[in-house]
Amino acid sequence: MINVGDTVPDIAVRIMREGKPAQVPMSELLGEGRAVLFGLPGAFTPGCSKQHLPGFIENAAALSSAGVDVILCLSVNDVFVMHAWGEVQGVGESIVM
Numbered sequence: 001m002i003n004v005g006d007t008v009p010d011i012a013v014r015i016m017r018e019g020k021p022a023q024v025p026m027s028e029l030l031g032e033g034r035a036v037l038f039g040l041p042g043a044f045t046p047g048c049s050k051q052h053l054p055g056f057i058e059n060a061a062a063l064s065s066a067g068v069d070v071i072l073c074l075s076v077n078d079v080f081v082m083h084a085w086g087e088v089q090g091v092g093e094s095i096v097m
Helices: 026-030 046-065 079-089
Strands: 012-017 020-025 034-039 068-074
Touching: 012 026, 012 079, 020 026, 026 034, 026 068, 034 046, 046 068, 046 079
Parallel strands: 034 068
Antiparallel strands: 012 020
């Protein structure tokens, strides 16, 4: 388990950038500020689609107001599935998928 203040391993994470898949170091995604990193069992699953991700979407502005610089969602799915799920869920720019 990762706790507040722990260093996250600097793994390569695949995200969509400018409409193309990109491999980005975790350190670049998280930056130097405050971050919320959460994981989900899977995109498009009922629980994740109805509760988990929507909860973070609904609270993204409040988290930002509290000083969070980036919200990052990780799952077992590939970059294309995560991107499509983010679009369906209306994530916009609030959460890195």
